[in-house]
Amino acid sequence: MFVSRRELILTLYRWMTRAQRAQLTKSFEKSCAFPACILFYHRVANHAKNGWSIRNKNFERQMDWIQHHATPASLDEIRLSQLKGSRSKAMVGVTFDDGYGENCEFAIPLLVERKIPVTYFVSTHYVETGEPFQHDIANGNPLRPNTIAEVKRMASDGIEIGAHSHTHIDFGKSLGKKQLKIEISDVRKKLQDWTGQSIDYFAFPYGLKANITQVAIDAVFEAGHKSFVCAAGGFNLPGGKANHLVRCHGEPGFAAVMNWLTFDPRKVYSRSPIEFQNHDLQAPTLRQKTLVVPESSHAVLN
């Protein structure tokens, strides 16, 4: 089995910080203040490997760990415990972005069978037209997006559908009102029509600070979403934001995801890099704590 240098470094870092992780877990238990970690995946498949795909067995191994060592939770459960300000167990959310057809072959049946809550964010243009995503064309491997029938089937199987814009646009660009309507409120209406569900969550394509603007956030809430999610990496501390949930990448290997799920002491209390006006309705109730991370582990990670 091939193990990358990054996997080795993260495994070593996790081992070196095991005492801090155990100390954190104890303090979360005592104060009913477990952070929630929300993972985002794109594509689960064994062929056409790329940076946004994970092999079937690796995905299953991650789901096994979550089921045995944490509590799989929906975005609503995580959002409500953010508002409540306490969380007595380590909740983990599972989400998908874009909408790849192959997810319906292995990942979605596995999640449905195991009753693991999922929010599946789709970009409606690709679902409607069947056109591959630009990033897959550029990568030389035009992959099949989900069909409308697959999205409807997932919804009827209990999967929550979320909005991921119409054309997978970068909201960091300056967009006019008309385009914001096409990319946000029209998508919500369309997905509600397809699925019969209330579409409550919006995932910004690319999901980093540079891809999210105040005007787009305002449009997301005006359209009726409860919350938006980003891809900046980080934890959701109870009492922190409920209408902006932070997610971590469900990387193809095991070490990076384990590093998040066992509470990386360098990241637990770090602030989200994405801060905007009028969407921080709840003041964090947890005070930042100083944690001692071995100097040597900084060196390993840099």
Ligand SMILES: [Zn+2]
């Ligand atoms: Zn995307």
